[in-house]
Amino acid sequence: MSRIATRFASLREAGRKALIPFVTAGDPNPEVTVPLMHALVKGGADIIELGVPFSDPMADGPVIQRASERALMHHVNLKAVFDMVRRFREDDAETPVVLMGYLNPIEVMGYEVFAEAAAAAGVDGVLTVDLPPEEADDFVTAARRFDLDPIYLVAPNTGDARIDRIAHVASGFIYYVSVKGITGAANLDAAAVSDRLAAIRAHTDLPVGVGFGIKDGATAAEVAKVADAVIVGSALVGRIETLADTPGRIPEALGGFLAELRGAMDEATTK
Amino acid sequence: MQRATENDSTKLPDERGHFGPYGGRFVSETLMGPLEELREAYERYIEDPEFQAELDEDLQQFVGRPTPLYFAERWTRKLGGARIYLKREDLNHTGAHKVNNTIGQALLAKRMGKTRIIAETGAGQHGVATATVAARLGLECVVYMGSEDIRRQAINVYRMRLLGARVVAVESGSKTLKDALNEAMRDWVTNIDDTFYIIGTVAGPHPYPAMVRDFQAIIGREAREQIQAQEGRLPDALVACVGGGSNAIGLFYPFIDDASVAMYGVEAAGDGLESGRHAAPLCAGRPGVLHGNRTYLMEDADGQIIETHSVSAGLDYPGVGPEHAWLKDSGRANYVAITDDEALAAFHELTLTEGIMPALESSHALAYAMKLAPELGPDKVIIVNLSGRGDKDIHTVAEREGITV
Numbered sequence: 001m002s003r004i005a006t007r008f009a010s011l012r013e014a015g016r017k018a019l020i021p022f023v024t025a026g027d028p029n030p031e032v033t034v035p036l037m038h039a040l041v042k043g044g045a046d047i048i049e050l051g052v053p054f055s056d057p058m059a060d061g062p063v064i065q066r067a068s069e070r071a072l073m074h075h076v077n078l079k080a081v082f083d084m085v086r087r088f089r090e091d092d093a094e095t096p097v098v099l100m101g102y103l104n105p106i107e108v109m110g111y112e113v114f115a116e117a118a119a120a121a122g123v124d125g126v127l128t129v130d131l132p133p134e135e136a137d138d139f140v141t142a143a144r145r146f147d148l149d150p151i152y153l154v155a156p157n158t159g160d161a162r163i164d165r166i167a168h169v170a171s172g173f174i175y176y177v178s179v180k181g182i183t184g185a186a187n188l189d190a191a192a193v194s195d196r197l198a199a200i201r202a203h204t205d206l207p208v209g210v211g212f213g214i215k216d217g218a219t220a221a222e223v224a225k226v227a228d229a230v231i232v233g234s235a236l237v238g239r240i241e242t243l244a245d246t247p248g249r250i251p252e253a254l255g256g257f258l259a260e261l262r263g264a265m266d267e268a269t270t271k
Numbered sequence: 272m273q274r275a276t277e278n279d280s281t282k283l284p285d286e287r288g289h290f291g292p293y294g295g296r297f298v299s300e301t302l303m304g305p306l307e308e309l310r311e312a313y314e315r316y317i318e319d320p321e322f323q324a325e326l327d328e329d330l331q332q333f334v335g336r337p338t339p340l341y342f343a344e345r346w347t348r349k350l351g352g353a354r355i356y357l358k359r360e361d362l363n364h365t366g367a368h369k370v371n372n373t374i375g376q377a378l379l380a381k382r383m384g385k386t387r388i389i390a391e392t393g394a395g396q397h398g399v400a401t402a403t404v405a406a407r408l409g410l411e412c413v414v415y416m417g418s419e420d421i422r423r424q425a426i427n428v429y430r431m432r433l434l435g436a437r438v439v440a441v442e443s444g445s446k447t448l449k450d451a452l453n454e455a456m457r458d459w460v461t462n463i464d465d466t467f468y469i470i471g472t473v474a475g476p477h478p479y480p481a482m483v484r485d486f487q488a489i490i491g492r493e494a495r496e497q498i499q500a501q502e503g504r505l506p507d508a509l510v511a512c513v514g515g516g517s518n519a520i521g522l523f524y525p526f527i528d529d530a531s532v533a534m535y536g537v538e539a540a541g542d543g544l545e546s547g548r549h550a551a552p553l554c555a556g557r558p559g560v561l562h563g564n565r566t567y568l569m570e571d572a573d574g575q576i577i578e579t580h581s582v583s584a585g586l587d588y589p590g591v592g593p594e595h596a597w598l599k600d601s602g603r604a605n606y607v608a609i610t611d612d613e614a615l616a617a618f619h620e621l622t623l624t625e626g627i628m629p630a631l632e633s634s635h636a637l638a639y640a641m642k643l644a645p646e647l648g649p650d651k652v653i654i655v656n657l658s659g660r661g662d663k664d665i666h667t668v669a670e671r672e673g674i675t676v
Contacts, residue, residue, distance in 0.1 A: 054574075054575065055444060055575040055576045055577075056444065056449060056450075056453055056561060056562075056576050057453075058298075058299070058453045058456045058457065058562070059298075059299040059301075059456075059457075059460070061457070062443070065443055069443075069444075072575065075573070077573035077574075077575075078573065078574075102560075103297060103560045104559045104560045104561060104568075104570065104574040104575075104576075105573055105574035105575070106574070107558075107559055107560050107565075107574065108559060108570065108572070108573065108574035109574070129299050130297045130298055130299055130560065130563070131297060132296065132297070132298065132300060132303055134287060134295075134296065135295050135296065135297060152300070153299060153300040153301075154300060155299075155300040155301040155303075155304075156301075157301060157304045157305070157463070158300055158303070158304065159304065162303065162304075166300075177299075177300065177301060180301050180460065180461065180463055180464075181301075181457075181460055181461035182457045182460060182461060
């Protein structure tokens, strides 16, 4: 069983929901990322999503765009990201790490080379935002060869036939995008999310995480009641931006924020 | 108008939008449904006689088509080589070929019940062409433009505002066309229900490269008829500038099956290909994925998109339409590059010799024709796509030459 599947199985047994923080690798500088990942785990992260910086992050809002720009000033490339994961693994063999990014850096490296190096570094899953299943055959083959889970997005306007198609290529978990828009955008509608999760679960037994629009303990708790995982990105990255001039304070501050979300989620789901 | 994909000349793209390994649909999940909806609507209306009639009427009465195929007699004599004809897209309403496509897409938007139009623009020609048709159809219009381009193309910005469009300055990345495209995509994904995104070139996710080509192919269809009427034969060579590549594909496409017709796409070499400061992905880039399609890109060793440089804002784009990538690999078309200085020389040359002031984009094609014509010799015929007029560039030319207007 993959590290991601193992993690969801033990959470399910404990009656808890997964908390998945997203941060961009190398934001605001490459030294911060590994200590930050450990602090996130300490704050209650079950899986870590690590953003791979890209010059043209078309699906992201201004907060995550700027995180990419900060990391790229330090030339954080895929090799540097693998290196961060490898160092994280020295002290944490259990917390799954998912890379999230855009196709072009992977395309330039080559799918096979990428998958082998990612797996060797200790990466567990890959979410490539601009690679829909229709174009993903070769990539998925390479990922599977090295036991990486290909993770896919489902959007509010994804029809049943596509959900089914996505469920067939995905493993690890399904990432449900709660709003039509970019990261860091509008507020989520919990009732609508609940309906869509039911539609997704009709097609798959994979855990379903919800991201986009989770900004505090209250929204995290609401989503935790209906989803298997709560994914929080822009709210964390916005805090990193605020602290970019005092990077030493970032791990503790973000760990603390995550602990708040964790507390709110656990309270909501153990009632 | 015949739908271009029914033309026997080529069956590409395939049903998923691929031109060989290029093209496709590389976007986030939220856009997959809307792109499919767009493809279905496009394929339905392009066959609809009423839609065609309305489009033809607009191209004739509003745009001013057909545009002339002008024999540049003095210039031909001066160069002492092949007979040069200019396809006068600069004479279209709004001054460039861009309107051929914006009319088509705006009529499609209306048929699809969309009330809001968005667009990206580099030089501002596509933005102006979009704002123009939006004004005419009474649609809300938002144009995204890099703040660097806004500075370089102040007249076009004001023109768009006069037409009622809201011009949004894009401050991210390199603040040019590619960033404007990113921002327009972000707007579209957020406002999908009422918004139609009019892409200005033959790039982007399927069906845009095919759809924009089909709307622009009127350039080549007219030119093919005109040259046969005026010269009694097909041309030996076609020359067009390539940024995203819409004017070039519009001219080339109806000639693809005519093996005797050579095709030259002219990219912007900026300060020179060897300087690294250029916008020539086909000549000096390599394949990758950007803006929803696989194509040749300007990128670094890590796959990050790099900044491009050209005196011409309309060519300042790090990617290129996927069909050009395919035509390059298949060898059907040749891609060459012209520097800023060569393009400026051609700008002056045509202005002084023929009394026609070309856009700096088109000046790249003209500069290549100046090299090609003497090589080919006087019994040959070249058609150059004069894709836009130069009024918008007067400020840039003056600035480069140290003249205060």
